[in-house]
Amino acid sequence: xxxxxxxxxxxxxxxxxxxxxxxxxxxxxxxxxxxxxxxxxxxxxxxxxxxxxxxxxxxxxxxxxxxxxxxxxxxxxxxxxxxxxxxxxxxxxxxxxxxxxxxxxxxxxxxxxxxxxxxxxxxxxxxxx
Numbered sequence: 773x774x775x776x777x778x779x780x781x782x783x784x785x786x787x788x789x790x791x792x793x794x795x796x797x798x799x800x801x802x803x804x805x806x807x808x809x810x811x812x813x814x815x816x817x818x819x820x821x822x823x824x825x826x827x828x829x830x831x832x833x834x835x836x837x838x839x840x841x842x843x844x845x846x847x848x849x850x851x852x853x854x855x856x857x858x859x860x861x862x863x864x865x866x867x868x869x870x871x872x873x874x875x876x877x878x879x880x881x882x883x884x885x886x887x888x889x890x891x892x893x894x895x896x897x898x899x900x901x
Contacts, residue, residue, distance in 0.1 A: 776824055780899055783821035787892045790814035795883065804876035805868035810889045811881070812865035815858050818895035825899055833862065850894060857887035 783841060794810035798805075803874055816833065821841045828839050844850040861884050867874045 776827070780821045780824050783817045783824060784892070784899070785898060787814045787817035787821065787895070790817060791888060791892060794888075798881065798885075804878065804881055805874070807881055808861065808864045808868050808876045808884065811884050812861040814888050815861055815891050818892045819858065819897060822895050837862065844898075850900060854887070854891045854894060857884060857891060860884065861888065 790810045791814040794807050794814065797807045797810060800897040804852075819836055822844060823836060823839055826843055828843065830836050830839060837855075837883070840850075841855050845852055864876055864880055864884065868876045876897070
C-alpha cells in the first residue's frame with residue numbers, strides 16, 4: 773500500500789508541476805499549444821493518481837479517461853463538469869500537438885486553466901480520505 777501512496781503523491785506533484793509550467797509558459801508569451809499541453813497533462817496526472825487509488829491503469833489516454841468517467845464521474849464522486857473539461861483539454865491538446873497550423877485560442881486557455889486547477893484540487897481532496 774505504501775507504494776500506491778507514493779505513486780499517488782508523485783502523480784499529484786506532476787499535476788501541480790504541469791499547472792505551474794502552463795502558467796510560466798503563458799507568462800513568458802510562449803505558444804498557446806504548449807500551454808494547453810501542460811494544462812491537459814496537469815489534469816491527466818491527477819486522473820492517474822485517482823486511478824491508482826483504485827489500482828486501475830491503462831496505457832492509453834482514452835482508456836484512462838474512460839476509467840475515470842466510469843469510476844469517478846458516473847458514480848457521482850466527481851462533477852460531470854470536470855469530465856467535460858478533461859475531454860475538452862484532451863481534444864485541444866491533440867489538435868495543438870498533432871494538427872499542422874492548428875490554433876489554440878486565448879479563450880481556450882481562459883476556459884481550461886481555472887478548470888484544471890479546480891480539477892486537481894478536487895482530486896487532492898478525494899485522495900486525502
